[in-house]
Amino acid sequence: KNLFMFKHIHCSDDNVPENIYMGTAITPGVTNAAVQQKDMRSQMEDMILRAQREICDALSKSDNNAKFIVDQWERPSGGGGVSCVLQDSHVFEKAGVNVSVVHGTLSPAAVKQMSARKDLGPGPHHFFAAGISSVVHPRNPMVPTVHFNYRYFEVVGKNGKTSWWFGGGTDLTPYYPNKEDFKHFHSTLKSTCDKHDPKFYPEYKKWCDEYFYIKHRGEARGIGGIFFDDLDDRDPQLVFEFAKDLAATVVPCYMPIVERHKNDGYGLRERTWQLLRRGRYVEFNLVYDRGTKFGLFTPNARIESIFISMPLTARWEYMHEPEEGVCWWWWWW
């Protein structure tokens, strides 16, 4: 199976050192010195590994100190990653936080997918990509699902010139409406964005709404958040600080909502509705999501890490009619 392509270094059953990361650094050169010298690859790797730790710690704390599965893996063709998963736990039905730092040569399929946006010229293209991505599916239908992803890319294109850019976003998919939660989520994101550029929040909120749209259903996936890609219009260090601040905003954005609702009452009716909406999540991920498709069409991708985003369970009913009070409520958000 595909998995056997990946050298499994250690997992949480082994003796994981209590350190600042969930696993260990992926690139040997990621030392304090390299980070201090503001080498972008090192800074990014260190940032996402620290963010992974911070977010997993917050999720674990909220879930009765549940222990994450930590899988550290190597990619034979360059780089590796750390996948952290909490599965079938009390508060979280499935929470995956994935870091990967990979490099090598882009597959023709990947180049094609990128060429729509970047004029790269004929390959082969050397690339470097470092990112953190996560989907958290709670068990209680009153707690929304959150998704976030922050990534840094370098590609060597025409004339050996290296292009770089950052992308990412954080967005919320609730099952039941709660204006107070939605306001908290969006305003927390807006505060962080505004510190960097007042144009960011309105622009990236719109981008998010457009991106997380399930065309074949004519439905939004959730209530949005922010989404951006190809950000390279200013000093890379400034863009990095923006991505870093956003990664640090995940916990204050999301965890108060979890705390507020994780013990709310619910029954089979709410659970069924949640599973139907998780079906929509699966539809979006498999049909439209760039990251998922990029992964699926990349030879030797680590499929288990890509599918961390999938819910533990999902449901499809023929001609389901949502009950009153639930019915397409996100249309008015």
Add this chain to the structure above:
Amino acid sequence: KNLFMFKHIHCSDDNVPENIYMGTAITPGVTNAAVQQKDMRSQMEDMILRAQREICDALSKSDNNAKFIVDQWERPSGGGGVSCVLQDSHVFEKAGVNVSVVHGTLSPAAVKQMSARKDLGPGPHHFFAAGISSVVHPRNPMVPTVHFNYRYFEVVGKNGKTSWWFGGGTDLTPYYPNKEDFKHFHSTLKSTCDKHDPKFYPEYKKWCDEYFYIKHRGEARGIGGIFFDDLDDRDPQLVFEFAKDLAATVVPCYMPIVERHKNDGYGLRERTWQLLRRGRYVEFNLVYDRGTKFGLFTPNARIESIFISMPLTARWEYMHEPEEGVCWWWWWW
């Protein structure tokens, strides 16, 4: 919502006439006379509507005479269909048998998808399509899922010339191996194929194995069956008879397997494994299946009919390791 685009004619709660079809004819001209005169469009429509009835009757009989939901719908831009669904019943968790007879102008996206196989030239292209398609997901994990689809296409392409072809297939996706069942399924299909052309079975079995392959998993979806497309190399009446015979083979192929196992014992372990495999079914349908993608990218397609194929429930576990005896058994089939 998309659904409102479709005029709902009647459903099983109304007074459906006890006739040879589950619903009523879709095209007004489908009379005995037209069928007798061997008009291909009429013959095909009559054949698939009768097959739908026969198959639904067999499924219902096996499921304690459970009553199908029957939705007759019209497509505003031409044609319509009859969708029959048994949902959350005793023997069948979700069984959908869909007939559609549609015509109009192909969307640019649909032309693009077809042009990979047919040299149609620049559009607009008038088309006619009549087909029956079905997925049956039983509740008991010892009963396999079956899928079949038989369709007839006409497209007006270059110089006003009409191309026609038939396509289709029947394939089985078991959750547990049973050599006797597999032998019955394949040999029944082979007998029908051999009556028409001894080359059909070996060729179409191979095609089926290639088609129902989940690339990103490196797994076959099931144990195959037959699959063919673009069949137009002989008199259309002969190809029609082949498709008709295959539609009539669904019941003898599948129902004995249902009867043999529908009361087999199982527990949570088997149910969980079944749901994980249903996750794979969802992955195949959303990522690779031509029919599903054709539907999803067709503006104003009836999404509820397309997603009849989705299981009622599916599951994704991180790093699931199948237990011994279950583990990737289809590799040796």
